Amino acid sequence: MGMYNEKVMEHFTNPRNAGTMENPDAVGSYGSPVCGDMMEISLKIEDNVIVDAKFRTFGCGSAIASSSVATDMIKGKTLEEALALTNQNFVDELGGLPGAKIHCSVLSEQAIKLAIYNYAKEKGLVLEGLKDFDPNEEHDHE
Amino acid sequence: MRQVYLDYSATTPVKNKVLEEMLPYFSENFGNPSSLYQIGFKSKDAITLARSRVAQLIGAEDKEIYFTSSGTEADNWAVIGTAKALKPKGNHIITSKIEHHALLHTCEYLEKEGYQVTYLNVDKKGMVSLEELERAITDRTILISIMFANNEVGTIQPIKEIAKIAKKHGVLFHTDGVQALGNLPIDVKELNVDMMSISAHKIYGPKGVGALYIRKGLTIPNLIHGGGQENKKRAGTENVPGIVGFGKAASLADENLASHIEKVRTLRDYFISQITTRIEDVVVNGDMEHRLPGNANLIFKYIEGEALLLYMDTKGIFASTGSACSSATFSPSHVLSAMGLPLEQVYSSIRFTVGDFTTKEDIDYAVDEIVEMVEKLRAFSPYNKDNVMNSAQSCNCQA
Numbered sequence: 445m446g447m448y449n450e451k452v453m454e455h456f457t458n459p460r461n462a463g464t465m466e467n468p469d470a471v472g473s474y475g476s477p478v479c480g481d482m483m484e485i486s487l488k489i490e491d492n493v494i495v496d497a498k499f500r501t502f503g504c505g506s507a508i509a510s511s512s513v514a515t516d517m518i519k520g521k522t523l524e525e526a527l528a529l530t531n532q533n534f535v536d537e538l539g540g541l542p543g544a545k546i547h548c549s550v551l552s553e554q555a556i557k558l559a560i561y562n563y564a565k566e567k568g569l570v571l572e573g574l575k576d577f578d579p580n581e582e583h584d585h586e
Numbered sequence: 587m588r589q590v591y592l593d594y595s596a597t598t599p600v601k602n603k604v605l606e607e608m609l610p611y612f613s614e615n616f617g618n619p620s621s622l623y624q625i626g627f628k629s630k631d632a633i634t635l636a637r638s639r640v641a642q643l644i645g646a647e648d649k650e651i652y653f654t655s656s657g658t659e660a661d662n663w664a665v666i667g668t669a670k671a672l673k674p675k676g677n678h679i680i681t682s683k684i685e686h687h688a689l690l691h692t693c694e695y696l697e698k699e700g701y702q703v704t705y706l707n708v709d710k711k712g713m714v715s716l717e718e719l720e721r722a723i724t725d726r727t728i729l730i731s732i733m734f735a736n737n738e739v740g741t742i743q744p745i746k747e748i749a750k751i752a753k754k755h756g757v758l759f760h761t762d763g764v765q766a767l768g769n770l771p772i773d774v775k776e777l778n779v780d781m782m783s784i785s786a787h788k789i790y791g792p793k794g795v796g797a798l799y800i801r802k803g804l805t806i807p808n809l810i811h812g813g814g815q816e817n818k819k820r821a822g823t824e825n826v827p828g829i830v831g832f833g834k835a836a837s838l839a840d841e842n843l844a845s846h847i848e849k850v851r852t853l854r855d856y857f858i859s860q861i862t863t864r865i866e867d868v869v870v871n872g873d874m875e876h877r878l879p880g881n882a883n884l885i886f887k888y889i890e891g892e893a894l895l896l897y898m899d900t901k902g903i904f905a906s907t908g909s910a911c912s913s914a915t916f917s918p919s920h921v922l923s924a925m926g927l928p929l930e931q932v933y934s935s936i937r938f939t940v941g942d943f944t945t946k947e948d949i950d951y952a953v954d955e956i957v958e959m960v961e962k963l964r965a966f967s968p969y970n971k972d973n974v975m976n977s978a979q980s981c982n983c984q985a
Contacts, residue, residue: 504893505892
């Protein structure tokens with residue numbers, strides 16, 4: 445028995461949606477190498493629906509696996525639906541993460557929210573899911 | 587799947603010859619060494635032989651070796667024992683920032699008990715400064731404890747010079763020799779150290795047994811109280827099979843020291859040269875000159891060490907990191923940090939340590955896999971040559 449379950453390991457070794465895209469409609473970066481984690485997410489958005497998502501992550505196994513499921517889960521979702529997802533949804537989708545690693549999934553949630561925030565700002569969209577979102581807010585990764 | 591163990595600094599497998607000598611002491615020769623009958627004497631004799639073998643490996647006299655449960659216990663005993671014994675003289679201890687937690691956390695404990703501890707800096711190679719050491723000594727200083735060789739980067743400290751400074755100022759000197767044992771020639775008399783901690787499981791002996799060398803003539807109070815074992819200095823029925831194993835491992839280490847050093851150094855150098863030629867932006871941490879022969883500590887820029895470790899594990903390659911995310915406390919390696927490495931490079935560092943059972947084929951397999959994994963992880967890293975990580979970047983987590 446390793447540190448992570450099979451599903452986490454599968455997403456870690458074969459991450460979905462890894463990389464960048466040409467002319468993304470929205471980009472969000474969260475974290476910094478100083479924390480040991482950094483995620484950048486790129487989105488293609490049509491009629492307020494996420495039609496494609498890509499990520500680049502500097503981080504541990506759970507950060508990479510979370511990035512993979514998170515990008516998978518938001519594809520085909522409306523912006524509001526994507527904003528409603530929390531790191532717990534990603535952790536659940538992965539079948540759980542070790543306690544000390546839960547915070548690594550927060551990275552994905554925040555990067556997605558930031559990307560959508562940037563997009564909404566640029567397009568002048570008012571999104572219910574961004575009502576309480578502060579891009580400069582500090583998160584303790586717990 | 588092939589398994590390639592590259593973590594000999596974490597622990598080593600027990601050699602067959604060691605195990606063979608240990609086995610009878612679990613069953614037919616199970617006697618308590620303190621008992622006054624034949625099977626007790628047998629155990630006692632076995633301990634006597636083991637003590638002599640361990641002493642031989644470090645140039646000590648037999649009676650200067652006291653068996654403990656671990657290197658950690660030996661560190662605790664040396665530091666706490668000295669601190670208590672010399673309290674009337676002073677309350678100041680000097681150590682370094684790159685010590686093993688067995689030493690650092692013991693010092694932190696003593697700080698809570700009212701002692702003062704100076705944690706010496708190290709340079710970017712992981713070396714303490716003799717000048718800084720000498721400047722730190724006051725008339726209240728009672729102990730200097732500096733590790734012989736570092737467990738993460740393998741840097742070997744100038745132990746003989748440190749001992750000289752300690753003597754000059756009349757201060758006791760303890761060294762944690764756990765990593766150095768069996769990897770360097772050690773002669774405690776020539777080095778003139780007062781105490782040295784060692785452990786069996788780093789030299790192909792069993793876990794659960796260590797020893798403290800205490801120079802004859804020096805007395806420190808006991809840490810473990812009870813029966814009269816170990817010349818009344820360390821209570822508790824002896825771990826006879828473990829001690830026997832330590833003895834055999836020590837005699838094998840002594841016999842094979844030169845060939846062991848040559849072998850692991852050659853493999854280590856081959857590993858480093860393969861990795862650094864085949865992968866761009868890999869940097870060696872530490873000092874190539876004053877370094878344990880089997881240690882390679884490498885920064886794989888732009889990717890996180892833990893991710894690479896996890897990947898390696900899926901291919902049966904075992905190494906280690908004291909890196910980011912490795913615990914809930916979010917604590918990056920205190921050793922690499924003390925060496926002045928920026929945090930993002932600390933997170934990208936991995937320690938590989940080769941040993942007696944490592945083969946060139948193991949290294950070739952590991953290198954091929956690592957080349958591929960690093961490429962794969964770097965392909966989706968937000969960082970690269972053109973977008974380097976910058977530790978000046980703020981952190982929006984509470985790391």
